[in-house]
Amino acid sequence: MTTALTLTDTAFRDVVAAAVRAPSLHNSQPWRFRNRDGAIEVRADPARRLPVADPTGWALRIACGAATLNARLALAAMGLAARVQLLPDPTDPDLLARLTPTAAWQTTPAEEALFAAVERRFSHREPFYPAPVPVHARVQIIDAAHAEGAWAEILNGPAEIEVISEIVRAADAALSADSVYQGELRAWTRSERDERDGVPASAGGPVPQADDLLPRRSYGGREPSPGGDFDPDPLVVVLGTATDAPIEQLQAGIALQRVLLTVTDAGLAASMLSQPIEDPTARDNLRLALGRTDVPQMVLRVGTGRTGYPTPRRDLTEVIDKA
The missing domain is CATH 3.40.109.10 (NADH Oxidase)
Structure with a gap:
């Protein structure tokens, strides 16, 4: 059995800070996070599912999946490999993903580049320039x-x-x-x-x-x-x-x-x-x-478009649950 590594509260908050930079329909941010038993839980926030636009929870799951990748990249940037389990507990349907840090990890250049892009990514709703995508x-x-x-x-x-x-x-x-x-x-x-x-x-x-x-x-x-x-x-x-x-x-x-x-x-x-x-x-x-x-x-x-800015995010205290 793989032994989980202990994640400090500060490191956990840093991971969540990256996770919440994920996109979500109407920027509804339908997620919550918990540091429990050595693992980071990505949880659905049913109160933030859009009842009209997202009656099935599809958009909520897309958003929480995107947040899961950001969390995985944040752990890699800290030098930690993580075991990722999706829908790990059938008795807890709001638990969508569990990331368990398992070992030291040498971050790859690709991971570094993707993690660096987390803060810069935003949805560009303006016209693009007339330049082809390479x-x-x-x-x-x-x-x-x-x-x-x-x-x-x-x-x-x-x-x-x-x-x-x-x-x-x-x-x-x-x-x-x-x-x-x-x-x-x-x-x-x-x-x-x-x-x-x-x-x-x-x-x-x-x-x-x-x-x-x-x-x-x-x-x-x-x-x-x-x-x-x-x-x-x-x-x-x-x-x-x-x-x-x-x-x-x-x-x-x-x-x-x-x-x-x-x-x-x-x-x-x-x-x-x-x-x-x-x-x-x-x-x-x-x-x-x-x-x-x-x-x-x-x-x-x-x-290709002009420089823009990400949409706002809630404070971390609003999305973190106590273990």
């Missing part, structure tokens, strides 16, 4: 997903993008017409940058236009700048897993975060388009359009 970066994106047990398919070019665009538009239109959904979205839109959660209107990007290929959510109602057309030739990445079981959704979150950190380390930017995943019909249409029998878990747009 071929080597596309390969890195695919490899990052594969390294965490998921798949990534890169779509580029007018014909492929038009098909995906129609699916994203249909999903966005359905969600935009849902007054209850829009009410929940408004409830998570913030007006001030000192808020601890939600998406500040200033970080929400300009109002989507009718001719945008890939419509985004409108968090703030800001009008676009003249000439600031949105991505006429975007790079789209679809991330997926073999099944849609809860453990695979957690795995998808881990893979998603590795892709996002890889993109950040490459000097690129990304934002998530979850509308075609949230809408069951659109999700199935996306799967069929890709010619796959497995399950799409997220759509990303990737490109």
Whole structure:
């Protein structure tokens, strides 16, 4: 049996500080953490699951999976290897992951680069510059997903993008017409940058236009700048897993975060388009359009954009449970 290493309270807090930099739908931050029996527990916070946008808990598990990767990288940066167990206790459904430090570890250059990107990663909701994503970066994106047990398919070019665009538009239109959904979205839109959660209107990007290929959510109602057309030739990445079981959704979150950190380390930017995943019909249409029998878990747009900033996070005291 592998012996767990003792993690100090300070080290635990440092790990949690990295974990909470993960993305979450509407920046709802649906996680909690506990230092128990020599292991770090990543727990669901049911009170922060979005009841309208996320009735099944899919987005919650994606977010907590992403937080799990950040925690694993933080431990590696401390020189600690960790055994990661997903859904380790069937009697405790809110316990989504357990990370047990097991041995000293020589951090790899790849881990160092990914961990350094944790603080710099943010969802880029502005237009991208008209510069192509380099071929080597596309390969890195695919490899990052594969390294965490998921798949990534890169779509580029007018014909492929038009098909995906129609699916994203249909999903966005359905969600935009849902007054209850829009009410929940408004409830998570913030007006001030000192808020601890939600998406500040200033970080929400300009109002989507009718001719945008890939419509985004409108968090703030800001009008676009003249000439600031949105991505006429975007790079789209679809991330997926073999099944849609809860453990695979957690795995998808881990893979998603590795892709996002890889993109950040490459000097690129990304934002998530979850509308075609949230809408069951659109999700199935996306799967069929890709010619796959497995399950799409997220759509990303990737490109080069101006420097931005991460959305706010709650204080660590609000997300740490006592053992």
